[in-house]
Every structure is written in C-alpha cells, then in structure tokens.
Amino acid sequence: MISLNLSASLNPGLTRTRHNPTRFSPLHAAAAADKPFSCQYPLSLPQIPTLQIREKPFLSILKRSRSVAAATGGEFESSEEAAAKENKKAKNLQLGIVFGLWYFQNIVFNIFNKKALNVFPYPWLLASFQLFAGSVWMLVLWSFKLYPCPKISKPFIVALLGPALFHTVGHISACVSFSKVAVSFTHVIKSAEPVFSVIFSSFLGDTYPLAVWLSILPIVMGCSLAAVTEVSFNLGGLSGAMISNVGFVLRNIYSKRSLQSFKEIDGLNLYGCISILSLVYLFPVAVFVEGSQWVQGYHKAIASVGKPWTFYSWVLLSGVFYHLYNQSSYQALDEISPLTFSVGNTMKRVVVIVSTVLVFRNPVRPLNALGSAIAIFGTFLYSQATAKKKKIEAGDDDKKN
Known part of the structure; x- marks a missing residue:
C-alpha cells in the first residue's frame, strides 16, 4: 500500500x-x-485546463462599433453637413443653368421670330408653326420614353379645353403685336399683365390688400408713358399686346379652377398637352384668316432674304426656341417659389428688351426708356405684394387646421 x-x-x-x-x-x-x-x-490526478469564457463575435463587434461611433461622432456629423452643402451647391448650379437657358432661349426666340415676321408678315401661320414644333417635340419625348407620358383621360381633356383656348388667344395676339411694333414695345405692354390679373380676379371674388392695388399704379403709368413716346407705335400692335395679356391671365385663372384635381400631371406635360390642343384650335382659323396670302408671301420672303435656307432657319429656330423657353420656365417654376419666379420673369423682360434693342437697333427716346423702367419696376412691386398676400393666406389656413 x-x-x-x-x-x-x-x-x-x-x-x-x-x-x-x-x-x-x-x-x-x-x-x-x-x-x-x-x-x-x-x-493520478490529471491536469484540468482553466476554463476560459469568450465573448460571442457579434457582442465584440457591437462594442467596437459603439466605441468608434462615440469617438468619431463629430466627424460623421461634419461629413453629413458637408454632403448637404455639396447638394445645395449642386442644386443652385442646376437652377442657375435652368435660368440661364430660360433667358437665352427667350432671347433667341424673340430675335428670330421678329426676323421671320419682318420678311413674312403672317403671324397666324408662324404662330401655328411654333405650336406645331412644340407638339412634335413633346410627342418625340413621349414616344421614345425620354419623358414620362401623362395619363390622359376624358375629364382631363374636358378640363383642358378652356386653358388651351385662352393660351391660343394669348399666343396669336402676341405674335400679331410682334409683327406690327418693336419687340421691346410689346414686352413693355405685356409687363402690364398683373393689372389684368388683379382686375379679373377681383371680379371673380378674390380680394387683394392695398399694397397690391398700389403696385399696379406704376405699371399703368409706365406703360402709358412708353406707349405715348414709342417711335414704332401702332394701334394694332398695342391692342395685340393687350389682348395677349387678357388671354394669358384668363388661362392662368381658368387653369387654377379647372385643373386642380389633376395635380399628378407636372408642368411640362401640362404645357405639352396645351400646345397640342392649341394647335388644333389655331391652325384652321389661320387658314381662314390669311391662308390665301401664304404662297405669295412666301415668294416675297425668299426674294428679300436671297437664300431659302436662311428663311427656313429663322422660322425653325423661332418654333423650336418658343417651346424650349416655355419648357425651361416650367422647369424653373417646379424648383423655386412663385415669388422668385415672378422676379426672374421680370428680369427676363429687361434682358429681352435690352437684347432686342441692341440687335435691331430700335431708336429709344429717354421718356420711352423711363416709362419702360417704371412699368417693369411696378411688376417687381406687384410680385412682392402678392407674395405677402399668399403668406398671410397660408398662415390663416394653418390656424384653421
């Protein structure tokens, strides 16, 4: 033992x-x-190994991720702020490009539209072609799926009949005015559009503060002074610009009332549908009004220009850029507030007036320039006043809700 x-x-x-x-x-x-x-x-006692308890993998990963997040939280926040700033810069750059295209396309349209009308004074046919060019443009975008095609229904077409009719009236009246007077004078008279907007809207029950009514006074005074001192004054040109204001104001008012239930259709598609329907309205009337003079007028235009392609290019550019500048305006309206758009539209008129005066070398009297400046400044005041009115209405709606 x-x-x-x-x-x-x-x-x-x-x-x-x-x-x-x-x-x-x-x-x-x-x-x-x-x-x-x-x-x-x-x-004989065996050696028993020491028991070691290990953490599960996901627990260690979780601890490490928490420690990293705690240590670098400031860096993550700063990177998000940097990304937001970069996104804002990119958006502002995109908006600046849209505004630049809007101004440039409008200038090109007014120049080549006036050149075509100087040698071919038939505004009904030229206005029809401009709507035709826009219709073809939109059909190409929809056919090749370059832009989503809107869902067109019978109620939408019925609701579109009124705005398209008033758009047709506004467009053809402006073209008639361009054919008879200087482009700058037509744009000065068209700056009085807010006056008609306030008057017609008041008849339909809308109310405006005193600031809005006061803002239209310089518009009326400026347009009157510019009309009296205009070198190329023509009663047909003046009446055409005034009727154009009425047409576009009624188009805007009617669109708000009849197209409120079709908000799924964006501005570009809406304008494309209006262009197609306006072409259906305008072209038969154009044939009736001046169709018998087109052939003779065409030969005179080719003889005065010398090269047929020069005349063709003027007409083509006027049609393409008419649609493009309207397309750019709708794109800008989708990205900015109505006030910014109104201010941009006012500045656009200034740029167009100055550009056409320089291109066509129209004589401008000092009083005419002063009247134009007063009218355009009045449209700026109107934009400010209506923007405050909309803010007040929005605040009242929020209180009610």
Whole structure:
C-alpha cells in the first residue's frame, strides 16, 4: 500500500482545479481534522485546463462599433453637413443653368421670330408653326420614353379645353403685336399683365390688400408713358399686346379652377398637352384668316432674304426656341417659389428688351426708356405684394387646421 500525504506532496497540477465550496469531499474532511489523508491506490490526478469564457463575435463587434461611433461622432456629423452643402451647391448650379437657358432661349426666340415676321408678315401661320414644333417635340419625348407620358383621360381633356383656348388667344395676339411694333414695345405692354390679373380676379371674388392695388399704379403709368413716346407705335400692335395679356391671365385663372384635381400631371406635360390642343384650335382659323396670302408671301420672303435656307432657319429656330423657353420656365417654376419666379420673369423682360434693342437697333427716346423702367419696376412691386398676400393666406389656413 502506498501512502500519499497530500498535505506534503500535492500534485502541482491539482492547483489548477476549480474550487467548489458547496461540494463535500474526503479532502475537505481531512483538512478539517488536520490529519493526513491516505489512499490505498495510486492517485493520478490529471491536469484540468482553466476554463476560459469568450465573448460571442457579434457582442465584440457591437462594442467596437459603439466605441468608434462615440469617438468619431463629430466627424460623421461634419461629413453629413458637408454632403448637404455639396447638394445645395449642386442644386443652385442646376437652377442657375435652368435660368440661364430660360433667358437665352427667350432671347433667341424673340430675335428670330421678329426676323421671320419682318420678311413674312403672317403671324397666324408662324404662330401655328411654333405650336406645331412644340407638339412634335413633346410627342418625340413621349414616344421614345425620354419623358414620362401623362395619363390622359376624358375629364382631363374636358378640363383642358378652356386653358388651351385662352393660351391660343394669348399666343396669336402676341405674335400679331410682334409683327406690327418693336419687340421691346410689346414686352413693355405685356409687363402690364398683373393689372389684368388683379382686375379679373377681383371680379371673380378674390380680394387683394392695398399694397397690391398700389403696385399696379406704376405699371399703368409706365406703360402709358412708353406707349405715348414709342417711335414704332401702332394701334394694332398695342391692342395685340393687350389682348395677349387678357388671354394669358384668363388661362392662368381658368387653369387654377379647372385643373386642380389633376395635380399628378407636372408642368411640362401640362404645357405639352396645351400646345397640342392649341394647335388644333389655331391652325384652321389661320387658314381662314390669311391662308390665301401664304404662297405669295412666301415668294416675297425668299426674294428679300436671297437664300431659302436662311428663311427656313429663322422660322425653325423661332418654333423650336418658343417651346424650349416655355419648357425651361416650367422647369424653373417646379424648383423655386412663385415669388422668385415672378422676379426672374421680370428680369427676363429687361434682358429681352435690352437684347432686342441692341440687335435691331430700335431708336429709344429717354421718356420711352423711363416709362419702360417704371412699368417693369411696378411688376417687381406687384410680385412682392402678392407674395405677402399668399403668406398671410397660408398662415390663416394653418390656424384653421
């Protein structure tokens, strides 16, 4: 029998065993009696490895991610702010390009439209071709899926009949005015459009604050002064510009009343549909009014220009850029507030007037220039006043809700 005194020769490997105080064993009994423990058999105690508890992988990843987020939170926030600033810069750049195209396309349209009318004074046919060019443009975009085609229904067509009719009246009247007077004079008279807007809207029940009524006074005074001092004054040109104002104002008013339930159709598609329907309205009337003079007028135009392609290019550019500048205006309106659009439209008239005066070298008297400036400044005041009116109405609606 082999006696082993555990108190004297304890296997070193035994020190790595786990101690469980709740379990009673002979070792505990011997230790309590202060007696050596004897065993009759050889005792071989294996070395028990130390138990190591490891964290699960996802827990460690979660801790690391939290520590990284806590350490770099400021950097993440600053990067988001930087991305927002970059996005704002890109949006402002895009809006600036749209405005630049809007102005440029409008200038090109007015120049080549006037050149074509100078040698071919038949505005009904030219206005019809401009609507035709816009209709073809939109049909190409829809056919090749370059722009989403609107869902056209019978109620939408019925609601579109009125706005398209008034758009036709406004467009042909402006073309008649362009054919008889200087482009600058037509645009000065067309700056009086807010006057007709306030008057017609008031008849239909809308109310305007005193600031709006006061803003139209300089428009009336400026247009009157410009008309009296205009070198190329023509009663037909003046009446054409005035009728154009009436037509476009009624188009806007009627569109708000009849097309409110078709908000899923964006501005560009709406203008495309109006162009197609306006062409259907205008062309038969154009044939009736001046169709018998087109052939003779065409030969005179070719003889005066010298090269047929020169005349063709003028007509083509007037049609294409007429649609493009309207398309750009609708794109700009989708991105900015109505007030910014009104101010931009006012500045556009200034740019167009100055550009056409420089191109066609129209004589401008000092009083005529002063009247034009007063009228355009009045449209700016009108934009400011109507914007405040809309803010007040929006605040009242919020209180009611």
